[in-house]
Amino acid sequence: MKKLFIAHIITAIFLIAWMQPVCAQNIGLGIASPTRAKLELHGAVGSTTAIFGGESSGISLQRNMPGIGFNAYFNNGYKYISAGYGAVQYLNPNNGYMQLDMLGYGNANADASTTKRAFTIANNGNMGIGTDPGNATLFVKKGTNFDGSVVLGGTTYNSHFHYGATEDTYIRGGKYASKLFINDLSGGKIIIGDGTGLVGINNGIPSYPLEIRQVGGRGLLLVEPNNSFNNWQISAQKLFPDVPTWLTLKYNGQLKGYFAWGHGSYTANSDSRLKTAIEDLQPVLQKFVQLKPVDYEMKYHNTNHKKTIGFIAQDVKQLFPELVTVTTDTSRGYPGINDMHGINYNGFTVLTIKALQEQQELIKKMQQTNAALARRIEAAEKLLQTKSL
Numbered sequence: 001m002k003k004l005f006i007a008h009i010i011t012a013i014f015l016i017a018w019m020q021p022v023c024a025q026n027i028g029l030g031i032a033s034p035t036r037a038k039l040e041l042h043g044a045v046g047s048t049t050a051i052f053g054g055e056s057s058g059i060s061l062q063r064n065m066p067g068i069g070f071n072a073y074f075n076n077g078y079k080y081i082s083a084g085y086g087a088v089q090y091l092n093p094n095n096g097y098m099q100l101d102m103l104g105y106g107n108a109n110a111d112a113s114t115t116k117r118a119f120t121i122a123n124n125g126n127m128g129i130g131t132d133p134g135n136a137t138l139f140v141k142k143g144t145n146f147d148g149s150v151v152l153g154g155t156t157y158n159s160h161f162h163y164g165a166t167e168d169t170y171i172r173g174g175k176y177a178s179k180l181f182i183n184d185l186s187g188g189k190i191i192i193g194d195g196t197g198l199v200g201i202n203n204g205i206p207s208y209p210l211e212i213r214q215v216g217g218r219g220l221l222l223v224e225p226n227n228s229f230n231n232w233q234i235s236a237q238k239l240f241p242d243v244p245t246w247l248t249l250k251y252n253g254q255l256k257g258y259f260a261w262g263h264g265s266y267t268a269n270s271d272s273r274l275k276t277a278i279e280d281l282q283p284v285l286q287k288f289v290q291l292k293p294v295d296y297e298m299k300y301h302n303t304n305h306k307k308t309i310g311f312i313a314q315d316v317k318q319l320f321p322e323l324v325t326v327t328t329d330t331s332r333g334y335p336g337i338n339d340m341h342g343i344n345y346n347g348f349t350v351l352t353i354k355a356l357q358e359q360q361e362l363i364k365k366m367q368q369t370n371a372a373l374a375r376r377i378e379a380a381e382k383l384l385q386t387k388s389l
Helices: 002-023 314-321 349-386
Strands: 028-029 037-039 049-052 060-062 067-070 072-074 079-080 084-092 096-104 115-121 127-129 136-141 149-153 158-163 169-172 199-201 210-212 220-223 231-237 246-251 254-259 267-270 294-297 306-309 325-329 340-343
Touching: 049 072, 060 072, 072 084, 072 158, 079 096, 314 325, 314 340
Parallel strands: 028 037, 127 136, 199 210
Antiparallel strands: 049 060, 060 067, 067 072, 067 084, 072 079, 084 096, 096 115, 115 127, 149 158, 158 169, 220 231, 231 246, 246 254, 254 267, 294 306, 325 340
């Protein structure tokens, strides 16, 4: 027994010594001179060169197209290594596309029941999910459920990009009352359309470049750029029963005036209950006649040198400062002017009425004086006639 054991040891040492230089060489199965790898397999059953995993689930190496099968091999069609699902990833040498196909459930060695393209990488790097990418860098095919094409997962909620059967495109947040931000970078720009499209807010069939369907009587809100939230609201509202819509102006939610639906005239609030410190207007006639109406040309945006009639704000300010507003904002587009003067021309209507009233009083007094003079002249004439008799 001792001699037999020693003989086995010598035989094992001899085999190891004999195999060592062989293992150092390239090994080929189905090829006489393997030179491109330590192990080269040539030949296949169908397109499957090798299977790793035996009777259980495994992977396969495939040729024509070169690829890898997961629980799948190719022999006159995709087949399963064992019962379950499968997948195949391969490269098409004809067009350079790398593709992954998902196989439905099937039994061992049975033909694949269904094949679905999961993704494709084109030879230029473009990627398609569920389809070939074409000329798009990323092409995502729409899903069959309500989640649509793309779902971006959040911590709690998901955001969606998808479109329905009508091919309308949706971008929506995942939770109720969520916010949608588009280009929140400082100085960023948002461009909608190319100048020919129509945009609707709360309206799916707009007829104008921008069409807003109001909600709860609320229209367009313009907010001052600070934390006070002072704002102007422009709305189309029905102010009176059985009367069409009016265009209203509100400041911080309070109605300030409105444009009539029929003739477009503007009506400003003037209710006595909105006013305080009410006093009669002081005489204005003497100052009124000092106003200097002029005609002039505006310097800016007046290439045709069109003449305009009106007043000079600084002149009016000397007589009626209530009608002149001075703004100190320097960002109004007029270099070197940081005290821009403006005139409330509507106020001249009140001044005109007041001046006419004063003038009417003067006329009335002149009429009374003339009547008194006429009576005195008449009395004097009668006295002269009596003396002459």
